[in-house]
Amino acid sequence: MAQAKARRKTEAGSLSDDTTAAERHGLLRSMLLQRRFEERCAEAYALGKIGGFCHLYIGQEAVGAGAIAAIRSDDYIITTYRDHGQALARGMSPRSIMAELFGRADGCARGKGGSMHLFDRSLNFLGGHGIVGGHVPLAAGIGFAIKYRGGDQVCLCFMGESVVNTGAFHEALNMASLWKLPVVFLIENNRYGMGTALERASSIHDIYLRAASYDMPRAFVDGQDVLAVRTATLEAVRRARSESVPTLLEVRTYRFMGHSMSDAVAGTYRSKAELEEYMKRDPIMVLRMAMQDAGEIDDPGMARLDEEVKAIVQDAWDFADASPEPPLESLFEDVLVETTT
Amino acid sequence: MAVATYRDALNQALKEEMQRDDRVFLMGEEVGVYQGAYKVSKGLLQEFGEMRVVDTPITELGFAGIGVGAAMVGLRPVIEFMTWNFALLAIDQVVNAAAKLLYMSGGQFPIPIVFRGPNGAALQLSAQHSQAFDAWLAHIPGLKVVSPGTPADAKGLLKSAIRDDNPVVFFEGEMLYNTKGDVPDGEYLTPIGQADLKREGDHCTIVTYGKSVLLAMQAADQLAKDGIRVDVVDLRTVRPMDVNAISASVRKTNRAVVLEEGWEVCGVGAQVADLIQRECFDDLDAPVLRVHQADVPMPYARNLERAAKPDVPKTIAAVRKVMYLEER
Known part of the structure; x- marks a missing residue:
């Protein structure tokens, strides 16, 4: 990342929200960890250490970091196949994630899920799901279970903007609103469903307006500004927790990489010029500049933070590399569970 | 009860x-x-x-x-x-x-x-x-x-x-x-994965499940009038399938008919027939036959629907065929 160049071009974010300096530092660290982790994912993919599909989150880190900062540890998260960033933001071990990506026995899903299917039951991280739209009804079901038990948790459901054209999205949002389920439906609008621009796929371009069909509260927010994402999510979470009312929150972001590791970053469906324009608002730089203006971080401080997260990522890589392949006898494990009741 | x-x-x-x-x-x-x-x-x-x-x-x-x-x-x-x-x-x-x-x-x-x-x-x-x-x-x-x-x-x-x-x-x-x-009243649990021998006989096995159990039982009654005694193995669970129940019956009768509601191609009966040829190859006296829905979308007209569905006469005919008896 050409940081000096980006710094010149990046407009600093505002610090006018209610975060503390320590919280802002934590958000910066979370985004930087996601970035450095995924840069190494790209490297590992090129080396053949990661196989299959690998969808990077680079450019969208503020969404995962900001939204997850707005929920409690006993709340639930469910997401799509572009799930590395959110898993890290939730506090999943970088070692167990990298080992999963490498297809090793110490992976969070014992090498059975891979990049698209990260799970951590202990953190209520209910997975990366691979069918566009398929997990949105699951989110409504998690909200239903919360309400059924009379709890005050919420379910935070991440999805890409292309989900809004699926039937599953419509069916789930209708019932969530009808039954007042405590769910935050968070759309990461990164402008493209694979290679198809939003304007070529959806009859409505202001995605959050879709919520009007379900009489559901809605909002949109700048997804490159982590503090704005956090603030908007906090309001949706408050509404879910205290009023049991779902929200459709559109977070406008942009992915700096290709749809997956299998396609070019720019070319056929978007221009290099467009990509470069969006990269001027790198979410890490937006927060860093604001913090720098406020005297909360300087260049040596940033360098130290960068070294710290790079060391964590290197450790994760080394751990994954040393982890054994899953034993062949595990092939037939976890197809069904032994029923004990 | x-x-x-x-x-x-x-x-x-x-x-x-x-x-x-x-x-x-x-x-x-x-x-x-x-x-x-x-x-x-x-x-x-x-x-x-x-x-x-x-x-x-x-x-x-x-x-x-x-x-x-x-x-x-x-x-x-x-x-x-x-x-x-x-x-x-x-x-x-x-x-x-x-x-x-x-x-x-x-x-x-x-x-x-x-x-x-x-x-x-x-x-x-x-x-x-x-x-x-x-x-x-x-x-x-x-x-x-x-x-x-x-x-x-x-x-x-x-x-x-x-x-x-x-x-x-x-x-x-x-x-x-x-x-x-x-x-049975109150607590009554049927284990998943366990077939049930709904009727005992030694001439032929009918493997079936679900709604078709009724057809198999009626067919068995009618066959009994001609002195043909069939085992009716009710799978009850299609997955996991009770292989032992199927093979125990076929080893006894040496003949099998698989009766199901669905279509023939890649049907449950194909799986049962495969299990039988693997487990009971040396015990078989005839090829396994299958009774199933005709390979068409279900028609509306009463006579066409009847022709498309598996039924008692089709089941009886299949049993007689695996026993090398003439069709009646």
């Missing part, structure tokens, strides 16, 4: 399991206020309230997914499809979610859920409402597939399915709901 209909047996199972475990809830179209499209859920709304007997919009994909999500976090949903024909709209949630989450999470998320409803043809409902999907669902690792043919098995298997920690696909039948039989 009292005589009850298949419908009431299912109702008893639901009611008893909901009384036993407050994590169990029933969700689907018309299950509450309307008392069930086929009245299987009669009285449950009044006893358990609308949080546990949930009427949904017509939205199979949505409410099947709500069930899977609720199961991920500890509830035990029973999802009713008005028929399995409509469940095709929800198949992503059954196959891509329910059947996969345990495996692809490395064992972290068991999905204790039952998807149930009538399967196969009733009478003159034509092509879109008369399909048997046992083979489709039985193809999928990560699911258990159950298809009871009698009221007692309906009760015992539904109770076991609700207590099972895995996704269970539960096939009923419009034409079965009014059938009657002895049903």
